[in-house]
Structure formats: structure tokens, C-alpha cells
Amino acid sequence: MNCLRLAGPFLLAASTACGLARANDLPSSEDGTGVAGRVFVVERASESLAVYDLLRRRLLPQRIEGLGNLRHATMVFSPDLRYGYLATRSGKVTRIDLETLRPSGEVYSSRSSIDNAISQDGRFLAVGEYAPGGLTLLDARTLKVLKRIPGSFERDGQEQRSRVTGVVDAPGNRFVCVLMEGAEVWIVDASRPGFPVEHRIPTPHPQPYDAMITPDGRHYLVGHLLSGHVSVVDLVHPERGAREVSLRDPHRNFAKAPPVKLPHMAAWAVAGEAVFVPLVGEKRLAVLDRATWTFRCSVPLRGHPVYAVASPTEREVWVSFSGEDDDAYVQVVDTARCEVVRTLEVGGRIYHMDFTPRGSHVLVSANRANQLVLIDANAYRIEDREQLRSPSGVFGAWRAFRMGL
Amino acid sequence: MNCLRLAGPFLLAASTACGLARANDLPSSEDGTGVAGRVFVVERASESLAVYDLLRRRLLPQRIEGLGNLRHATMVFSPDLRYGYLATRSGKVTRIDLETLRPSGEVYSSRSSIDNAISQDGRFLAVGEYAPGGLTLLDARTLKVLKRIPGSFERDGQEQRSRVTGVVDAPGNRFVCVLMEGAEVWIVDASRPGFPVEHRIPTPHPQPYDAMITPDGRHYLVGHLLSGHVSVVDLVHPERGAREVSLRDPHRNFAKAPPVKLPHMAAWAVAGEAVFVPLVGEKRLAVLDRATWTFRCSVPLRGHPVYAVASPTEREVWVSFSGEDDDAYVQVVDTARCEVVRTLEVGGRIYHMDFTPRGSHVLVSANRANQLVLIDANAYRIEDREQLRSPSGVFGAWRAFRMGL
Numbered sequence: 001m002n003c004l005r006l007a008g009p010f011l012l013a014a015s016t017a018c019g020l021a022r023a024n025d026l027p028s029s030e031d032g033t034g035v036a037g038r039v040f041v042v043e044r045a046s047e048s049l050a051v052y053d054l055l056r057r058r059l060l061p062q063r064i065e066g067l068g069n070l071r072h073a074t075m076v077f078s079p080d081l082r083y084g085y086l087a088t089r090s091g092k093v094t095r096i097d098l099e100t101l102r103p104s105g106e107v108y109s110s111r112s113s114i115d116n117a118i119s120q121d122g123r124f125l126a127v128g129e130y131a132p133g134g135l136t137l138l139d140a141r142t143l144k145v146l147k148r149i150p151g152s153f154e155r156d157g158q159e160q161r162s163r164v165t166g167v168v169d170a171p172g173n174r175f176v177c178v179l180m181e182g183a184e185v186w187i188v189d190a191s192r193p194g195f196p197v198e199h200r201i202p203t204p205h206p207q208p209y210d211a212m213i214t215p216d217g218r219h220y221l222v223g224h225l226l227s228g229h230v231s232v233v234d235l236v237h238p239e240r241g242a243r244e245v246s247l248r249d250p251h252r253n254f255a256k257a258p259p260v261k262l263p264h265m266a267a268w269a270v271a272g273e274a275v276f277v278p279l280v281g282e283k284r285l286a287v288l289d290r291a292t293w294t295f296r297c298s299v300p301l302r303g304h305p306v307y308a309v310a311s312p313t314e315r316e317v318w319v320s321f322s323g324e325d326d327d328a329y330v331q332v333v334d335t336a337r338c339e340v341v342r343t344l345e346v347g348g349r350i351y352h353m354d355f356t357p358r359g360s361h362v363l364v365s366a367n368r369a370n371q372l373v374l375i376d377a378n379a380y381r382i383e384d385r386e387q388l389r390s391p392s393g394v395f396g397a398w399r400a401f402r403m404g405l
Numbered sequence: 406m407n408c409l410r411l412a413g414p415f416l417l418a419a420s421t422a423c424g425l426a427r428a429n430d431l432p433s434s435e436d437g438t439g440v441a442g443r444v445f446v447v448e449r450a451s452e453s454l455a456v457y458d459l460l461r462r463r464l465l466p467q468r469i470e471g472l473g474n475l476r477h478a479t480m481v482f483s484p485d486l487r488y489g490y491l492a493t494r495s496g497k498v499t500r501i502d503l504e505t506l507r508p509s510g511e512v513y514s515s516r517s518s519i520d521n522a523i524s525q526d527g528r529f530l531a532v533g534e535y536a537p538g539g540l541t542l543l544d545a546r547t548l549k550v551l552k553r554i555p556g557s558f559e560r561d562g563q564e565q566r567s568r569v570t571g572v573v574d575a576p577g578n579r580f581v582c583v584l585m586e587g588a589e590v591w592i593v594d595a596s597r598p599g600f601p602v603e604h605r606i607p608t609p610h611p612q613p614y615d616a617m618i619t620p621d622g623r624h625y626l627v628g629h630l631l632s633g634h635v636s637v638v639d640l641v642h643p644e645r646g647a648r649e650v651s652l653r654d655p656h657r658n659f660a661k662a663p664p665v666k667l668p669h670m671a672a673w674a675v676a677g678e679a680v681f682v683p684l685v686g687e688k689r690l691a692v693l694d695r696a697t698w699t700f701r702c703s704v705p706l707r708g709h710p711v712y713a714v715a716s717p718t719e720r721e722v723w724v725s726f727s728g729e730d731d732d733a734y735v736q737v738v739d740t741a742r743c744e745v746v747r748t749l750e751v752g753g754r755i756y757h758m759d760f761t762p763r764g765s766h767v768l769v770s771a772n773r774a775n776q777l778v779l780i781d782a783n784a785y786r787i788e789d790r791e792q793l794r795s796p797s798g799v800f801g802a803w804r805a806f807r808m809g810l
Contacts, residue, residue, distance in 0.1 A: 032487075033485045033487055034440065034483065034485035034486040034487030034488070034503065034504075035439065035440065035441075035485070035486060036440075036441060036484065036485045036486035036805060036806075037484060037485025037486075037487070037527075038485075054484070054485070055483075055484065055485050055527055078439065078460075079441065079442060079459070079460065079761075079762075079763075080438045080439035080440070080441045080442025080443075080459070080460050081439040081440060081441035081442075081486065082437070082438055082439030082442070083439070098439065099439075120761075120763045120764075120765040121765060122442075122460055169763065171718055171763075171764060171765070171783060172783045173765065173783075216677075216717065216718050216719045216720075217717070217718050217763075217764065218718065218719075218720070236720070272621075272678070273677070273678060312621065312622070312808065313576055313621050313622050313623065314621045314623075315621075315623070315641070356484075356525075357484075357805075357806035357807070358484075358525045358574065358576075358622075358806070358807075358808050359525075359576060359622065359808070360525040360526060360576070360578065378576060378577045378578075398805075398806045400441060400762075400803075401441075401762035401763070401803045401806050402762070402763075403717065403763050403764070
């Protein structure tokens with residue numbers, strides 16, 4: 001009895017789930033795939049998540065629905081891959097059971113959320129809030145709100161309230177986030193009771209709009225609107241404050257245009273000792289040295305970049321674009337040569353890209369084409385296209401094992 | 406009915422598994438943890454695997470038994486975390502269902518195996534064989550033997566047969582391995598029918614004993630018995646052959662002694678642009694530059710190193726030792742300063758160490774102490790000790806998402 005397994009849509013033959021099946025007894029097709037092969041795709045317009053089975057190259061028949069406003073939604077995963085957590089612009093956080101593919105709890109952390117992260121011990125969620133602005137700490141198991149930290153800051157002697165974004169996990173069971181109006185980086189200690197804000201670090205420029213952490217958990221990078229600079233906080237030395245780093249190319253001027261779509265900084269690519277930054281309103285990537293944070297080179301591109309995603313091989317960065325002339329294309333940048341080596345036409349209005357964890361494939365959502373596209377990253381060959389409803393963010397379960405995702 | 410979930414020892418309340426449970430309806434303790442939080446520990450003497458639940462900090466009550474000779478056993482995981490595959494010195498490969506924690510198939514690939522790997526597409530297993538020497542390709546789903554490639558090589562006009570070790574996955578759905586007597590690196594193409602050996606690359610030194618691949622999948626490193634050199638193959642340019650790289654310290658002589666235990670090369674640590682190599686029979690790590698493969702520095706140690714494991718933060722390498730005077734200790738090397746910054750006493754005869762994927766903890770098996778030890782990697786504090794039977798290899802399910810593991 002205790003080896004019966006009926007999980008979600010998968011009904012396994014008892015001979016498979018129970019005891020020792022010899023190799024030639026194994027079923028050929030009913031065998032369900034495991035949770036880590038499931039990729040969750042945000043369907044913006046229909047407030048739903050579609051689920052793609054990466055091993056079988058097929059969309060699962062069920063959707064997860066009624067999730068709230070998904071115009072900007074982020075999903076994180078518990079370290080044991082039991083649950084995913086989706087934060088939404090409705091302020092609703094939904095917990096998804098990754099086995100049954102059903103919601104297993106929800107809570108309103110605010111009226112509008114932008115971002116979330118899970119602590120490295122898996123116990124706490126932090127949600128970045130737009131309205132009212134602040135950071136909400138949740139118990140990942142019970143979904144109880146444990147603390148609401150208002151995004152308070154002082155300006156001209158007045159206490160004001162800021163939106164909070166760029167929420168990431170960091171070593172030492174910390175969360176890091178940035179205040180958009182407050183222009184402060186906060187480091188919150190989730191290893192101590194009460195979640196104290198242990199550092200408030202002013203950024204040298206105003207109007208932070210997004211932030212990211214390097215994959216080693218060392219540096220927190222903040223982008224600023226209307227600025228040719230980013231702010232960098234060394235999390236090993238927060239007492240040194242935020243450093244101003246220029247993205248300008250000293251050797252060449254690139255035309256500037258108002259951005260059609262603001263690049264998410266979560267999409268900055270780190271490959272080896274280089275950081276590839278999609279410039280706002282310029283047709284290039286800026287490449288910075290990760291050790292010194294100095295400018296290395298520019299990579300000219302066909303359009304205004306949105307996402308730059310590094311292959312786990314660190315040999316390539318794949319870039320997507322904004323604007324109807326360019327947004328169906330992906331350009332592949334050779335990281336050693338610092339130049340585009342290939343251009344792929346994938347499908348209209350690419351919103352998100354992600355490499356599979358060993359780098360064999362790239363998953364791309366093409367919003368206008370209503371497709372999820374699977375590309376063989378070695379052969380640059382499209383292997384699968386699935387019809388979806390207004391697809392946006394692509395979240396593979398393997399993100400559970402990467403800092404800052 | 407289709408949301409009933411009875412899996413292995415976990416019986417979930419129907420209210421949890423079915424539909425939407427509000428946060429305050431969630432059970433407090435019966436809630437099973439997901440497959441990705443399970444750590445499999447080889448128990449050498451009893452031919453069993455113990456299973457540790459990392460989130461709950463407890464050993465699961467059931468063991469997986471009857472697995473064969475586990476004096477040297479390696480476990481790999483399917484990319485969807487549905488299965489683990491254990492290769493053994495009995496030549497038996499057992500597939501473990503990660504949900505039910507029971508064997509779900511077995512096959513004898515030879516009379517004695519040393520190593521295994523899974524292809525990046527999850528379809529094939531490659532097993533390195535000692536007897537008879539060669540590489541066996543298995544279907545990961547049916548466990549059928551698809552091909553046996555004898556470890557054949559020519560010497561003095563004679564066809565001879567070699568043991569095969571150091572089996573890893575590599576980009577392009579390749580497998581790479583090394584012939585111990587044949588002194589050749591093989592690159593096998595698992596993306597083409599028949600698994601052709603597309604490159605046979607002689608190593609500049611004889612007697613390869615183990616090998617590894619860098620985490621970016623670029624370089625394959627081969628260690629040689631009784632040699633101060635390693636061989637390095639650039640997998641992007643296999644036609645260039647194997648390069649000889651010296652581990653000698655040009656500035657200082659270290660005493661040499663016969664090794665008590667040969668370091669596994671799987672344990673070489675790559676952190677940023679440096680490779681940390683445990684020297685055979687010397688009380689130091691050699692640090693090589695990953696870009697140029699030149700010698701950078703030596704890190705003097707308290708004993709003969711066995712394992713060197715890099716933190717995902719890349720800021721530390723943790724080292725274990727052979728010999729009764731040293732084998733209960735772990736030394737922590739600061740990768741920027743290239744020196745030991747801390748020494749921890751953990752438990753007798755440390756056999757294996759592994760970081761959790763975001764670097765918050767280290768799992769250590771102490772064979773003589775019969776313990777699995779969980780260490781908080783930020784506070785250097787032992788958080789849990791579990792009694793096991795002769796523990797050896799420690800395999801966290803997150804290895805599914807790292808090349809070469």
C-alpha cells in the first residue's frame with residue numbers, strides 16, 4: 001500500500017513504483033518525469049502558469065490558474081523542490097506544490113509586489129513591495145507574515161516611503177534589496193530574530209530601478225534610470241559603501257534612444273571574470289571586469305538589448321531585444337572574442353530566456369508569437385515550439401540551486 | 406482522487422495535497438520534504454545508502470540496501486530528479502527512485518565498475534569499467550546495455566585492454582573518460598547513433614589514475630601516478646592534444662611521502678580563475694591559473710590532502726586529509742589570500758565533503774566516527790551529527806545541475 005503513487009496527472013503502474021522492477025519490466029511511456037524537469041512559464045494575460053516537461057518535450061495538460069496580475073511575476077523555489085512561490089503585481093503570493101502542480105496556499109503580502117527571494121536555509125520568503133512600499137518577510141512553510149519592514153527613508157527631514165525591488169538571497173542567510181525612491185541598498189539578516197536591517201547603504205546615484213547579485217553572492221549591482229553608471233556593493237565589505245561604476249565606452253560613442261523596454265538587471269550576464277551589461281537605449285552590451293569593475297569593451301548589437309544570459313559553459317552570452325524590428329531575434333556573443341557570432345530568428349517579442357543548468361539548451365518565451373521555444377544551444381537548432389497564451393517569465397526548477405535566482 | 410499522494414513513507418493529509426489549502430490549514434510536521442533536499446550517503450561496509458533530509462536535519466528511517474560492493478561507488482542523478490544511478494565495484498548499476506527511495510531497476514554493466522556519468526540530455530548513462538576494462542553505454546530509462554566499448558589500445562603492435570575511469574558528461578552531449586593502462590583520453594559522442602569515439606588523445610605521461618572536468622565543461626584534467634604533472638585537454642580544441650602541466654612549486658621544496666590515500670581528482674577545486682590541486686604525498690595544495698595553466702602558489706597544509714572542495718561563493722576551499730593524525734580535521738583555505746584561515750575538528754577519517762548548492766552548509770562523512778556531519782559554512786559551527794554505518798560518498802541531489810558531477 002505504501003508504494004502506491006498517484007500524483008497529479010500521472011498514474012504509475014504499481015510494478016514500477018513498488019519494489020525492484022527489472023530493467024525490462026519498465027513501462028515505456030506512462031512513466032512520469034520528476035519535478036526538476038518542469039519549467040514554469042508565466043502567461044501574463046490569463047493569470048496562469050503553464051508547465052513544460054523538458055525531458056519529454058511537451059506541455060503538461062494542466063495549467064495553474066487564478067494567480068493574480070502577472071504583468072511582472074517572479075517565481076522562486078524551495079531548496080528541496082517541494083514548492084514554488086510566485087509573487088505578483090496583485091500583491092498575492094501563491095505557493096505551488098511542484099508534485100501535484102496545484103496551489104497549496106496563498107497570502108496577500110501587499111497590494112502590489114514586484115519581486116521575491118527565498119532564504120538560503122529555505123525557511124523565509126522576502127517579498128519586495130510597491131504598494132505599500134517595503135519588504136515583507138514570510139514563513140515559507142506556513143505562509144504567515146512574520147514582519148513588514150516599511151521602505152522608510154528620510155529626505156529633507158521628512159520621513160518618506162519607498163518602493164522596494166531587486167530582492168535577492170545572499171550568503172549568511174541574508175536578503176539584499178534596494179529602495180527605488182530611497183536610493184538605499186538594504187542588507188537584512190534572516191539568521192537573527194526580527195530580521196534586522198543591518199546595513200543601509202546610500203547609492204551614489206538616484207532612481208535605482210532594478211538590481212542583481214553576482215552568482216558567487218559577492219557583489220550587488222544596482223541600475224539607475226537616466227544614468228551611465230551602476231552602483232556596486234561588495235557584500236563582504238558593506239561598510240565600504242556603494243561604488244560608482246561607469247558603463248561608458250571611452251573609445252566610441254553609441255547613439256542613445258529612449259528605451260522601449262527597460263532591461264531587467266536579473267538578466268545581466270556573468271561569465272568568468274566578465275560582466276555583460278545590456279545598455280538602456282543603446283545598441284550594445286558593455287563588458288565590465290568583475291575583479292576591478294572597470295570597462296573592458298563594448299559589443300555592438302543589432303538592436304536595443306533586453307536580456308543577456310550567460311551559458312553555463314561561460315563561452316557565450318545570448319541577447320534578446322526590444323522593438324518590433326529586433327524583438328524576434330537572439331544574438332549569440334562569443335565571450336572570449338567579445339563579438340556577435342550568430343543571429344537566430346526565434347519568434348516575435350522575446351520576453352525571457354534561460355539556459356538549462358548544464359547549458360545544453362535555451363528556453364525562450366516569444367510573447368507576440370505566443371510560443372515557448374526550445375533551442376539546442378550547441379547546434380543552434382530549434383527543437384520544440386509550444387503554443388502558449390501570452391508567455392512571459394520562464395522559471396526552471398533548477399533555479400533553486402543558484403544564488404540570487 | 407487524482408490528488409491523493411502516498412509516496413514512500415510520507416502520507417500527506419488529503420487537505421494538503423488536494424486543491425488550495427489556506428496558509429493556516431497547513432500541517433506542521435507531516436509535510437514531507439521534496440526530493441531535492443535528500444542527500445544520499447554511501448555506507449561502504451553494509452552495501453547500503455542512507456538518506457539524509459537536509460531541510461529537516463534528520464536521517465530518514467529507511468535505507469536502500471543490497472546495492473553491491475560500495476568500496477568505490479558513484480551516484481549521478483537524472484536531470485528531472487526522478488532517479489539516481491549508483492555504479493559499484495560489483496559491476497552492478499542500480500537505479501533509485503528518488504521519490505519512493507527504492508530501487509527501480511538494476512543491471513550488471515561489468516564485473517567491476519568505478520565511475521559513471523549521465524548525458525546532458527538525460528537519455529544515456531556511461532559507466533567506466535575495470536573488469537573487463539571499457540566504457541558501457543546504457544539507456545537511462547530502460548537500463549538496457551546499448552553498447553560496450555572495450556578499453557582497447559595498441560602497444561608494441563599488440564592490442565591490449567585498459568581499465569577506464571574519470572567518466573564525465575561534457576557539452577555537446579559528449580562523455581569523456583581516460584584509459585588507465587592505455588593512457589588515452591576518449592571523447593565519446595552520445596548525440597550520434599552508435600556512440601562513436603570521436604577523439605583518442607594520448608596523454609604525455611603514463612599511468613592516469615583519475616580525471617575531472619572543470620565546472621564550465623571546458624577542460625578535462627588527468628592525474629598521473631608518480632608524476633609531478635597533470636595532463637589537460639581543451640575540449641573546445643581536442644585536435645591540439647593533451648598539454649602537460651607542472652604542479653611543482655618553483656620557489657620551495659615540500660617533503661614527499663608515499664600517499665596513504667590517493668586524492669580523487671573529482672575533488673579538485675575550481676574557484677574563479679584558480680584551480681586548487683591536492684598534491685599526492687605532499688602537505689600542500691598547488692594552485693594553478695585556469696586561463697594559462699601555470700603555477701600560481703602553494704598552500705601549506707597540516708597533512709596530506711585528499712579532498713579540496715570549493716564553496717559556491719568561490720571565497721573558500723575546504724580540505725580534508727589522509728593519515729590518522731590529520732584525518733579528523735578540515736582546513737579552510739581563503740582563495741584570495743591563498744592560505745589556511747581556519748582548522749576545524751570534525752570526526753575521524755573524513756572521506757567526503759560537499760557544499761550545499763548556495764554554499765550555506767558543508768556535509769562531511771567521517772568514516773571512523775561513523776557520522777555524517779552538517780556544518781554551517783558561515784559560522785563554522787557543527788549543526789547536526791547523524792550516526793551512520795561506515796559512511797563514505799555524499800551525494801546531494803543538486804549534483805543533477807552541475808556539469809561533471
